[in-house]
Amino acid sequence: MRGYSKYQQTDIGWIGDVPSHWSKNKFKFLLREKTKTQNIELPCGSISFGSVVFKDSEKLTEETRLAYQEVLSGEFLVNPLNLNYDLKSLRTALSEINVIVSSGYIVLQSEGVVNKNYLKWLLFVFDIRHMKTLGAGIRQTITFKDIGNCTTYIPADDEQVAIASFLDRETARIDNLIAEKQTFINLLKEKRQALISHVVTKGIDPNVKMKDSGVEWIGEVPEHWCLGRVKHISSFITSGPRGWSELIDENSSSVFLQSGDLNNNLGLELKKAKRVSPPDGAEGVRTRLLGGDVVVCITGANTGRVAIAESIEETVYINQHLSLIRPKLKKIRPKFLAYFLSSDAGSKYYALTQYGLKEGLSLKNISETPLVFPSVDEQESIERKLDLELTKSTALLNSVLESIELLKEHRTALISAAVTGKIDVRSYKEEAA
Template sequence: MFAVRSEPALPTDRMLTASQKYGVLFQSDFMELEARRVVEVIMGTDSLKHVEPDDFIISMRSFQGGIEWCKLRGSTSFHYVMLRPVKHVWPPYFAHLLKSPTYIQALRRTTDLIRDGQELRFSNFAQVDLPVVPLDEQKAIAIFLDRETAKIDALIAEQEKLIARLAEKRRATISHAVTKGLNPYAPMKDSGVEWLGEVPAHWDIVRVKALSQFTTSGPRGWSDRITESGSLFIQSGDLNDSLGLELETAKRVNVGDDAEAARTRLSEGDVVVCITGAKTGNVALCESLPEPAYVNQHLCLVRPSEDVHGRFLALSLKSSVGQTQIELSQYGLKQGLSLENVRELLVTRPPRQEQEAIVEFLDEEAGKLTALALNAAAGVSLLKERRSALIAAAVTGQIDVRNA
């Protein structure tokens, strides 16, 4: 049914990328969509292979999302395997079959070294039996699935737009509350900061260092002390997107009885900011600690002053105003934040009682928006499950689509 295409790239071929997210597209289009560059292969080398429309491409991620149907002519890296249809193949039908959950699971079972970065080869593909379906039935199934999955995809898109709108409204609600307050009639003053605008006249505009007892980061070298037991060791991945810490999944570390350990130990009410890596700028509040916990070197620990509500500070840093400053602190080739960058961030400082009122308001209002978003996300999950089940049933002949 399929054979390997191994023709060298033509001088006129454009480079293609096989993506689980977008399918097969030109590499330049992929970089534009992702707003990042990928490793480019110099044309004219032996490492490029020619691809024809209706070929199927096995990529290094096919064990996660199946095999991609190509509708373009171009070239790809030698890391990919090109499958050329030979007979009994209607490409739109196999586009669904080769990305169905049942097929992906079967493909995974052909190797036990996927997690070590082993590339999938034609030999893996050949180990999975494919159904031989009459072409007219393949066409009928493909037409049915194209129509029905388009309906489901439209519903998913609506829910995802709703989730995006709710997230934007949540961000706007937080930003307005921490910069303008809750009283719409309060006298205002110019903050003196162009991107902040007016703030309540009785509020102060200060830097993080002015409202914290101290700021520090975790010790270097403690990753060598990670163990099955010991104290909690909080790392970047333990900060969730809701100002919380995932203590249940945190690693553990052996801690010595020294000044460095005392300096980096978390206390309830501390604010934690990720200062390096993909989660740079993420913020969490340490609300409760069932046992001792310490931060690693990629996190900044901010201990608020007595007149500062830790959750108000965390919300301020997580707001669009705080995140804009964090983005501006990273420029050119500079990635990540220094402790000084965090200390110099500007935030508002209302009276303590007003901070508490704002926190209470945001917990209620943002909580409502979060609940709506979670309901929408649950709906998306159900729709995706239905989509997968529909494809699996149709491509294996469990649904009679002739009159559907």
Template sequence: MKRLRFAAQINPTKSEIAHEPRDAEVSFLPMEAVGDDGSLNLERTRPIGEVETGYTYFREGDVTVAKITPCFENGKGAVMRGLVGGFGFGTTELTVARPRVGLTSSEYLHWLFSSSPFRSLGEASMYGAGGQKRVPEDFFRDFAIGLPALAEQTAIAAFLDRETAKIDALVAEQEKLIALLKEKRQAVISHAVTKGLNPDAPMKPSGIEWLGAVPAHWAIMRLKRDLAFITSGSRGWAEYYADDGELFIRIGNLTRETLELDRSDIQRVSAPAGAEGERTVVAPGDLLFSITAYLGSVAVAPEGMEKAYVSQHVALARLTGAKLLPRWVGYIVLSAVGKTYLDEQAYGGTKIQLGLDDVANMTCIVPPLEEQKQIATALDKLTSEVDSLLAEAECAITLLKERRAALISAAVTGQIDVRGIAT
């Protein structure tokens, strides 16, 4: 058993490069150049004279770990390999560990720093407030490890390199499947809301370049022709937040993939009395649009939903139902043509947004009401099936990542003996 400071030098001094020319180029690593997966982006270089003050120093073979939240929890850190000139400087939010020659290997230290025991104890030791919490240097120095012989460290690192690569490949396959399923879902939605379910239906030009031909018996109109009204919440709702109040629907409760509300992070409010509160009460069947971020996010308020209000970032559109059904309009928004319209209407610089008039003027394809219902019902079924497949893939990723974390922890703590299998 050793404390880490006896196995590695923590934050070594840069005095060892005092003899280097100040104009010599070395690698420069801001935090974004250090990956959560141990990768490095070594595109940037700087002269030593520009970075020797105010930045963290490291050299070839050192191991770095981000010490600030949430980078530490996310696993940012890497073995410094391929540095220009053999040296580098980077963000001050990195802690550097230099293996002691003959005692510790860089790769083993990196896997140790990636392990759950190290991460959980480091997170518990953080000091500071909010987004400025950091792991103290003393935690690194005093962290106790059961240090195997150097040959066994090499075996452990080789074993983990190989086995985690297999797991990472399986995760990548599931992520590719998720991307393909999402593409298929949008493609099916887009085809259904522009072509219908009958492949033999006669077609006609829509007169809109990005929409193309539509079934001959469908109409084209603006959403406002079937609006009872459209509104959004006002600023200042924060003063009404209440744990035991009514639902408060924000952009985060809408998605660009489904018409259902996401209640995983729901806020509640005790709404003001009078018109200010009543005008933003959500009724079943109301369409809810994001108008200040993540344009194309939409939901349809379900039947039986408890009382809810909308924020100033959400447009509430209530239809008369004479020409358009809410779920039909919702699927138009989720389709490629809906996204095209909303993206074209968005304005602003760093903060893209829509006005209520932009939403009201959205182009809608209008089949007969009964056909709208049939298509929406078919899409409900299809998207539900796709969502089930997505959930299975996401569950598989979660299990694989848990397996990866458990494998790393077991190997670096000696719970499994890899000497005979890491060859």
């Protein structure tokens, strides 16, 4: 796309040079801060990914709701808090719904000087390029005064409409592409899960004779396979220690493994894990992870996530939200066990065990997990097949994820270029017509 024929220099870093006919202005002349207004009849909301959305308010007390402020459709919302803690989130939005939000937010109303839709995109660029550099204090919080005193350049009314319409159309197109790719990713993940679940319960020989496993969600399994529970093929099952959070020490060489350090591919993310200086004694010996151990998350949002410690080059201890299973290698291979526990056969058991008011899994739940398995040699063949197939799907998955990131980068660059006048969308409109 072509740029404008003439530009003027500015001293505003986040804008750069702008078309020569654009005029200088300040945000305080485009927006005004709305007086905090109570409206307990409205549902609660917040900013999420640059949009005002509804949020669950069942757990909020009436006192808390009374402290919330109104933001109506057509008004702008800004999250001014803790800018230095989160440099990625989008912190401005043009609301399309009527809600009440935390009093920590800034609610702004348009002064009618510029098109609201154009102002939405201008604030987006201001947010990602400059707003996060404002504010003061440990929590780096800003006020409307910080925003209002910032200078910008704006085009004439008809050009604002053209830019806003262009960005609405083009970002919607990109968002649709991203949504299609995300749908493909979800289907790919479902296919991967289905493959794992089939192979670890049915084997790789389609002609093998089958028998009833006696477990409803597992169904039939190969006739020669063994039936049992995790406790029957384990030499040791434990969970992490309590109270070690006070022993976290980033200067220590020992890793303190937490549920968030388990990835979705049966692996451990040790590089980003916290460090700990463990106490002397049996507690450290009991909770130390060894090569070949299988780890299961037993509490929290990641309950049921599984990983295998295929090789451990560092000293690693598990925390209280994890369970450690040490397989008997003559009966079961660690990776086959990890595949099985991460399959539908394992996840459905975990879901049924937590049914109702119960949250999380106990060590007894882990020990009693139903299990089916063939000989060690056949387990190895199953692992090879799964490793091969999943390597292919992982490569495809990573390729699609990379393309999504490129689309997101292109989306941001396109918005920035249009709002700051680096491309002339009027000519694009004429060519498109």
